Amino acid sequence: MNSPTVGSVIRRVVLVAMGLLWLVPVYLLLANAAKTSDQYGFIDVWQPVGMSGLFENMGQAWEKGNLGAGVLSTAIYSILSPAIAVLIGAAVGFAIVALRLRHGFAWFVVIFSSTVVPVQMILMPLFRGYVKFDLYDTRIGMIIVYTVLTIPFAAFVMRNFFSGIAREVFEAATVDGASSLRVFFRIYLPMSTSALVAVFILQATLIWNDLLIGLTLTRSSDVRPVMTALVAMQSTYGGSTMQVVLAGGLLVSLPTVVLFLLTQRTFTRGMALGQF
Template sequence: MADKIRKGVLVVLGLVWLAPVYLMLANAAKTDDQYGVVSVWQAVGISGLLENVATAWDRGNISEGIASTALYSVVSPGLAVLVGAAAGFAIVALRLRHGFFWFVLIFSSTVFPLQMILMPLFIGYVEAGLYDTRVGMILIYTVISVPFSAFVMRNFFSGVARQVFEAAVVDGASTWRIFWRIYLPMSGSALAAVFILQATFVWNDLLLGLTLTQSAETRPVMTALSALQSTYGGSTMPTVLAGGLIVSVPTVALFLLTQRAFTRGLSLGQF
């Protein structure tokens, strides 16, 4: 009986979770004449989907946004997991002096909302010449991704036996070699899980894109998508929803292709 109740609850939660996806698909496939006349819950086929997708792609500069965001979503999380792994390795394996203090200092940056630093961040970017540049976006995405990466990797390395490090030292391995050849390969699943989470965060970011970018070739895809429904974008809701469908496909595909590594990383990284 308990199993049936649990399955029933999971089915209901799954339907609730999928309801927004259905609404996006159903309304992205409507033509401009159908939207607002036909109920949002009623599907009318896929007659207008391809046209809306093509309009969103051309009018919203989605292709340039995807190219920029793909760069940010690969480079920044990649750098962040390496820096976070190095910090965790130094705190746990090297037993850095006052290691817990440094860990708290790194992770404390997540305490304050990002909105609190937007104005000084904007001013600093303008003065440093980083505003509306891809280097600047990679830098800020890397910085805000490091604390969570350090948190997870410190937890993971805490579960590695101290004898592993001591045996490598006895064999004459340098600190860099121990980190690069032993600890990093050992933590592959945890690194993959952190990378996937941070890449998804970067891909879905809107706030930093609106604040720190302006040109079409630099701004992230979510910022380009938001421009579709702005005063100057002037796109109808089916077109905007079609654009949302386009930009959501990469993250869905990422989770589907890496779900096994992601699940293993969640357990090994002790989230």
């Protein structure tokens, strides 16, 4: 049995140290979200007090913050928008790589260049446009904006992935009489399942954790995303104590953690194949 080299030992130590460093905020969140009103502020933030108050604080956050409506709305946005964006991004990559679209690279640059402009710069015209076309504070409007924002990255990854598929696959299918749509849906999409899932997970997590778009384009409790509802709990009108807000933050972060745990292998394989 070969003994570990100095380089591998150093690498493991660095990885363990980085993992522990990443867990420090998680520990502080758990330690303080579990404190009761008479404990928070009087006991040091680093000192744990057990988990007895955690579920009580979560219950208060769920009721006072109306997080149920926010979770439902965010789930809709986080499922529909990435799904549409991944399908459109895959179609873009297929058209550029397999169909060899004329000036395909130029079209790709145009699509991906939208990521150069920060979202903060377009918030005001976006807000005015949404008000003008009656999309402000609607779920349809939120699905549209999230889909548009996630298409460029999906197109980038899927173009890279399809570039790794041999051209002969497309040519053989067309020789057999398959149409371009049939090749796309029956051959290319099934071959790129891992990349599609990886992009979907990344974009779904991005949408789930979004705050800026939700604050700008929503107002009512049944439309606004869950992060916006969580922030509202900290306002003067929200009136929730800090440990309740922390428990709410922990509660709404659980779906993304569960999603990553359930799709860990597919996500890792998709990252490698999609050449992120």
